[in-house]
Amino acid sequence: MKAMILAAGRGERMRPLTDRIPKPLIEVGGRSLVEHHLAALHRAGVWDCVINLGWLGASLRAALGDGARYGVHIDYSDEGWPALETGGGIARALPLLGAAPFLLINGDVYSDYPLATLVERAQALPSADAAHLVLVPNPQHNPRGDFGLVGGRVVPQCAEHFTFSGLSILRPALFFEPPSGAFPLGPLLRTTAIAGRVSGELHSGLWSDVGTPERLAQLAALLAG
Numbered sequence: 001m002k003a004m005i006l007a008a009g010r011g012e013r014m015r016p017l018t019d020r021i022p023k024p025l026i027e028v029g030g031r032s033l034v035e036h037h038l039a040a041l042h043r044a045g046v047w048d049c050v051i052n053l054g055w056l057g058a059s060l061r062a063a064l065g066d067g068a069r070y071g072v073h074i075d076y077s078d079e080g081w082p083a084l085e086t087g088g089g090i091a092r093a094l095p096l097l098g099a100a101p102f103l104l105i106n107g108d109v110y111s112d113y114p115l116a117t118l119v120e121r122a123q124a125l126p127s128a129d130a131a132h133l134v135l136v137p138n139p140q141h142n143p144r145g146d147f148g149l150v151g152g153r154v155v156p157q158c159a160e161h162f163t164f165s166g167l168s169i170l171r172p173a174l175f176f177e178p179p180s181g182a183f184p185l186g187p188l189l190r191t192t193a194i195a196g197r198v199s200g201e202l203h204s205g206l207w208s209d210v211g212t213p214e215r216l217a218q219l220a221a222l223l224a225g
Contacts, residue, residue, distance in 0.1 A: 004105070009025030011055070048222075051107075052090075053078045053079060054084075086183050090170070101122045105167055111205070111208070114216045115167075136202070146186070156194055
């Protein structure tokens with residue numbers, strides 16, 4: 001099984017820190033965000049990883065190398081700058097990801113969700129499903145949430161919404177006819193959920209979208225404690 005870590009974004013809200021380092025290389029809890037992901041993938045038995053490059057991509061490649069010191073192998077999908085957003089970046093990387101379902105991880109989140117569980121979900125993903133999303137309770141910065149969850153199925157509209165954690169399983173076929181160039185992943189997931197082809201689960205453990213200096217400080221304090 002393969003995994004993709006989304007790491008091409010600019011991290012505007014983290015400036016000026018991200019003026020000099022790519023957001024996935026920001027450190028918390030003794031290592032960078034992307035190193036936390038690589039360690040978690042290794043523990044889950046996922047050793048083939050694709051990382052897309054955009055903003056300060058050369059710095060990210062130089063820091064991680066081929067992944068050997070993390071017990072994984074890294075292939076890079078270099079988008080240049082400006083990058084291709086989440087959906088466009090995945091579509092560009094499909095030749096590196098193969099034909100089987102793959103794990104997708106946003107490079108700027110931190111979670112204690114066990115990736116070995118996501119591997120099990122991927123191996124059992126019904127052939128009719130194009131995606132499986134891990135959702136979390138809504139944080140203060142996203143009070144309305146992103147998706148509903150009813151009976152293990154992701155739905156665009158229902159009484160209660162949850163936030164997409166940035167952890168998911170995707171089938172490459174989800175991008176059978178993608179838009180050209182840069183495009184976000186969210187609308188594609190919503191369209192697919194309307195078609196009844198997205199499953200999901202709710203994770204109530206530790207999760208943080210490290211999108212601002214304040215959230216980074218909060219996460220650092222939590223991990224230190």
